[in-house]
Amino acid sequence: MRGGAAALTLGALGVVFGDIGTSPLYAMKETFSEQHGLTPDPASVYGVLSLVFWAITIIVSVKYVLLIMRADNRGEGGIMALISLNQGASMKTSRGKWLLIALGVFGAALFYGDGMITPAISVLSAVEGLQVAAPGLERFVIPIALAILTTLFVFQHFGTGVVGRLFGPVMLVWFSSIGVLGLIRVIEEPSILKALSPTYGVAFFLDQGSIAFLALGSVVLAVTGAEALYADMGHFGRPPIRRAWFGLVLPALLLNYMGQGVLLVSDRGAAENPFFLLAPGWGQIPLVLLATLATVIASQAVISGAFSVTRQA
Template identity: 55%
Template sequence: MNAPATEMSGKQLSALSLAALGVVFGDIGTSPLYAMRECFHGEYGIAVTSANVLGVLSLIFWALLLIVSIKYLGFILRADNEGEGGVLALTALIKPKNLKRHTPQWVLVCIGLFAACLMYGDGMITPAISVLSAVEGVKNITPFFEPYIIPATILILSGLFLIQKKGTARVGRLFGPIMLLWFCMLAALGIAQIVSCPRILVAVFPWHGISFLLENRIHGFIVLGAVFLVVTGAEAIYADMGHFGKRPIQLVWFLIAFPALVLNYFGQGALLLVRPEEAYHPFYAMVPDWAMIPMVLLATMATIIASQAVITGSFSLTRQAIQLGYLPRLRITHTSSSHIGQIYVGPVNWALMLCTIGLVLGFQSSSKLAAAYGVAVSATMLITSTLFFVVASKRWGWSRLTAGLLAGLFFMVDLPFLGANMSKIFHGAWFALAIGGFFFLMMLTWEQGREILGNRMRSLTPKLEEFKEMLISTPPQRINGQAVFLTRGHDIVPAALMHNLKHNKILHSEVVFLNIRTEEIPRVPNFEKIEAEKLGAGLYRIIAHYGFMEEPKIDTIFALASSKGLNLDMKEASFFLGREKLSIGEHPEMWRWRSQLFLFLARNAMDAAAFFDIPSDQVIEVGVQLEL
């Protein structure tokens, strides 16, 4: 989708930048609806005094500058994995091919995986708080609408999740123009207030923020948790880099999003200096009465767009986790023929929908939801800084001192925000951590369970060389035809073949061992995807290499194998797949409850034939019994 910046025409850059504005900055762009309010009117709101307003604004300005402009756009975007971004892609950069458990690299990979899992919690809270905060604006039109805020929010969220299966390609074209209008309105509202109280501009000086923290001490530190709300969504900038490229994202941030956000926050500050009683909703207090209805509608559309970006991100994260072997195979539906990133994952969609609506019903207001928001994002940012240090020092060859100084600067910003957000644990922030912990446990259980089964399988079947010698010394009866066996490794014989040979006493004249590997890079070029080898005795081996952003399909593998000299007939080949019947032994290698979880995941996994698009009428399943 993204062309190199040097080859991009002005028209292409403009179109890509507009699209990036709609997707990448939706979350951070809707923070003005609730961030400033939470600093003065939330769970830990501080008194609306001139010094406090200037101090909070100073912290907001420098948070946007240091975290988004310098950390993410200046440095983190450089840590791309073949053009792809996101904490899972960053984790793949530091993961060695033969990763051993309980080593420093394994610990780092687990930390990165946990950060990725936290994104699911963020994906549930973001739609809830964003849409609810926008709909709450109807109270400013007339108190008559107040009883309908929760039902309207649930209706909007339900509709958003229900349309996911049909795809968002058509309405997605409107995302950019709507968000452009939204940012223009943010800037216009802010400028109108700043003109009436220009002294608010002195908040750009950092000493106002430092004085605020020194004077208010613990209370000021806790308010940092509300200040952090202005940068939630910054991690999406890195995660969506693969869709748009660095240049459009950087261009849109510095020309549109950053100025508009700063102007709006300073406008809210100027309003509070003049009318401190408006702290309960300073954003809508800036809106003239005649513009209230269209502004509520525009804010609602902007928050729906922000929610859509988070939902799509959860789908993409799930696909990456499946390809990397951290989740069982799930049905992935492509909802657009022209946009590769437009996918739908049913179980994830329904889980997000139920939890998001549950959050709205449980918390009842965006202010209470804000008390639960931020922990997952701040933890992800801290982990990103840690992984960046490893990439810079190990892969880029930076000196430990240089990488350490830069990472230390990031930590100086990340740690206080994480500490402030941890104070929200008992006010609902535990939810995002619990969701992240659940997915983390599920991913580790699935990966370890598959490793245990792989070891069991290797102990039951001979090596490929041993099998070849056996065929030569005691040849079985051969029948004409091609048989394809999917294998876990490139040097072992699948159990399905041994069971078929044992019970049917025959073997096809041409036997193909197909091993599909997921590499630690997003995509593998077609000319590097296939290794094809003739082993003799009618045996062939194909190793298919795919990136974690790709989906292996059997017809593509056959076509690429033919170009390597193997004459495979897709229509005539028989595919033998092992149907594993799993049980828990007397002394399982995992705790019994984790073994039960693995069995549940395995029973609900999509079968290999459907996942790899193997024609069902050409599939022969062979039962294999294994113990965990």
């Protein structure tokens, strides 16, 4: 890979994948929370992992990366690009055309709503993670969160290239770390890879019924932020985003989810926080700090997407 392509890929890693890249922090934890009444027995763990794998494969890899990213409007992606393409397409009736435009505007409104709340929630939850490493900083949580949010928006003035250069290396370390943590567990129990079969997901629904349906609401957390891949396409182009996804992000996410599955099968009590319990005791505080940085960066994916939609409008 040449220097320019590598720089674009690293930039995309820092700007585009922050949101979906931090999903392992809470996806499995929420799925097996007490509210759902789902116990982490082997059948349920394998079933949930199967659903996570196929959700990521179908929604992100196939739908967004391979299909929707081909529908660009002069290199730009996002919901506004789809609306523009629709306006240029021939429709049999004007009613059908306006219906599609209305759906596009509705989708843009939902995206803006996500863009309004996600940065604040993500940054605040990230800073609250500092309480684990330094409880004395508790009273500074809100001021620090406000300072980080202000800094994030100030950096937008300099463009996503600057932001990508700053955040790219951090996300590179993040994805490498969560991938290694998961790989260690998978090596210990390689049979967990059987969960890649869709039969486990089907069996999970047949056995658990309504509980499985409720758990599915948490499983979709594994694909939050997928729309940023398309919305930010105008910043980095299609090839760098695809390289980053298939070359690092996708393998790291899948390995981490599988590693959490191994941990849950061997220790049901780990359902309280399977992500951080993947790390050895000495590595949990550094992992909290790294997760804090990564979760802060996650808000950048939504911010960049919102800026892209606004510019296209």
